[in-house]
Amino acid sequence: MKSFNSQSGIFKIFIPMLLCSIFLIPVQNGYAQPAKVFRAGAATNNITPKIGTSINGNMKDITVKQIHDETHVRCIVLDDGQTRLAILTADVCMVYREQLDEAKQRAEQITGIPVENMMMSATHTHSGGTACSLFQSDPDKEYLKFLTERIADAVVRANNNLIPARIGWDTGSEPTLVFNRRWRQSPVEIKNPFGGVDLLSTHPVEDITDPGLPVISIQTPEGHPIALLANYSLHYVGGTGPGEISADYFGMFAERMKKLLQADSVKYPPFVAILSNGTSGNINNVNNKGNRLSLPPYVRMQQVANIVAAEAYKVYQNIKYQDWISLSSAQEEIVLGVRLPDRKEIDRAKEIILNAKSPIMDSREEIYARETMLLKDFPKQVPLILQVFRLGDLAIAAAPCEIFVEIGLEIKSKSPFKTTFTTSLANGYNGYLPTPEHHKLGGYETWRARSSYLEVNASNKVTPLLFKLLHKLKNEEISK
Incomplete structure (x- = not known):
């Protein structure tokens, strides 16, 4: 009996250790710990405005006459077991902070995801419903209420779709579609609308763009696609029919990725592709050094979407996945002056x-x-949310402006993370964010209006705070 009891004691120790080894369950202080599980979920919601309401993105108001393609909010929720993050884009030109704050609060009440863990941005389509008063377009109150509810519901639905997942990312490059719209080969005088003259360039300058295409892929443990998030620094494409609603190339990219990944027929989990707008404040799709072809509506838009999707698919095929990564977020409010x-x-x-x-x-x-x-009735100062998400050793920075590409390139080059990109028009709308050097040159993006009103030195205050948040998350990652 003593011999049997001795062997029994050995088995009591050996069998739990064997089980822990088989199921990769770590042992701490003699007790088996549950394995870490990474989860993800995605969802979309239709936000197409009613015919007869307003389209944003023009100097004069345009009325919706037809729906070419539906506009959506697209959301991904990530969960590392301790922290959940929600990343959402909306197919509108821009959206007020008030609407996004309300949507975040509603989503938090239902899901428990803290509002500071939600990054919500506009794609910047110029053919979506009006969600901000800009130039001569004003939002319909019913549409704002509808949009706010649909944004919140997209977070809830994505959270409800959480399932075990794996995640990976890599970065591609597509330089043929991006052109700096403020670049000139020789000085150009432009009469500004305030009675003065701007000299857009004092000497030949480099055509500065960001061709980078970071791609984050999320799959089930078996390899079925759940979601894909890409980021590209191209303003928008345009070229719609008169009074037509369209998600622009952002929506077409999402549909194209479904086909390339053969996920368009999958019912569950629902696959969602997102293309967020990078630092494209001075970047568009018009090559000023070449001949401009006149194309039928939507042709160029689809071409751009297909080319960006093809590069994203090439990146996707070489992505290495991780079964688990840690997540974190940081945000801070900054107060900036207004050019009254x-x-x-x-x-x-x-x-x-x-x-x-x-x-x-x-x-x-x-x-x-x-x-x-x-x-003239604006306050002297306005508050803005600056935000950073960390996904393992990848970081996403965000600001509520149309950020100039030079700023985005600086953030990428000086970030403490191996991979970093920036999302524009996130968590509100505060107009263009040029550098002080661009303010000296003048031009449309600097002309004082509700589309450009922050103090001249705004970018020199925004960038250091984003670096502060990036380093904060990096230090937290190292200490874990």
């Missing part, structure tokens, strides 16, 4: 509007005079 008009500028604007031939402002001078009158 002075009394002389306000009096000039009043005179221009008084002499306008109709209530709808027609000339560039009239349009900016109207903006001046609206901006």
Whole structure:
């Protein structure tokens, strides 16, 4: 009996150790710990506006007459067992912080995901429903309510779809589609709408762009696609029919990736592809050094989507996956100054509007005079959310502006993370974010309006704070 008891004691120790080895369950302090499980879920929601409402993205308001393709919010939720992050894009030109804050609060109440763990951005399609008052377009109140609810619901649905997953990423490059729209080979004088002249370039400068295409892929442990998130620094493409709603190349990219990954017929888990807008404040798809071809509506848009999707698919095929990574987030509010008009500028604007031939402002001078009158009542300072997500050793920075490409390139090159990219128009809308050097040159992106009103030195305050948040998350990663 003693011999049997001795062997029994050995088995009591050996069998749990064997089970822990088989199921990769770590042992701490003599007790087996549950294995770490990484989960992910994705979902979409339709946010197509009603016919007869407003389209954002133009100097004059355009009324929705037809739906070419539906617009959506697309959301991915990631869960490392301790932290959940939600990444969401909406097919609108831009969206107020107030709507996003309300959506985040509603989603938090249902899912428990903290609002600071939600990154919500606009794709910047110029053919989506109006969600911000800009130039002569104003949002429909019913659409804002509908949009807010659909954004919140997308987070809830993605959270409900959480299943065990694996994740990986890599970066591609597509330089043939991006052109710096402020680059000129020789000095160009432009009459600005405030009665002065801007010199857009004082000497030949480099055509600065960011061709990078980071791709994050999320699959089931068996290899079935759950979601894909890519980021590209291209403003938008455009070229729609009159009064037509379209998600632009962002939506077409999402549909193309479904086909390339053969996920368009899969019912569950629902596959979602997202293309977020990078630092494209001064980047578009027009090659000023080449001949511009006149193409039928949507042709160029589809071409761009197909080319970007092809590069993303090439990257996807070489991605190495991890069964588990840790997640974290950090955000901080920054207060920036507003470039308010002075009394002389306000009096000039009043005179221009008084002499306008109709209530709808027609000339560039009239349009900016109207903006001046609206901006005069802005506060002297405005708060902005700056945010960073960490996915293992990858980082995503975010700001609520149309960020110039030079800023994004600096963040990538100086980030403490091996892979970093930046999402524009995230967590609100505060206009363009040029560098002070670009402010000196002037041009559309710097002209004071609700599309560009932050202080001249704003980027020099935004970038250091983003680096502070990046280093904070890096230090936390190292200490874990």
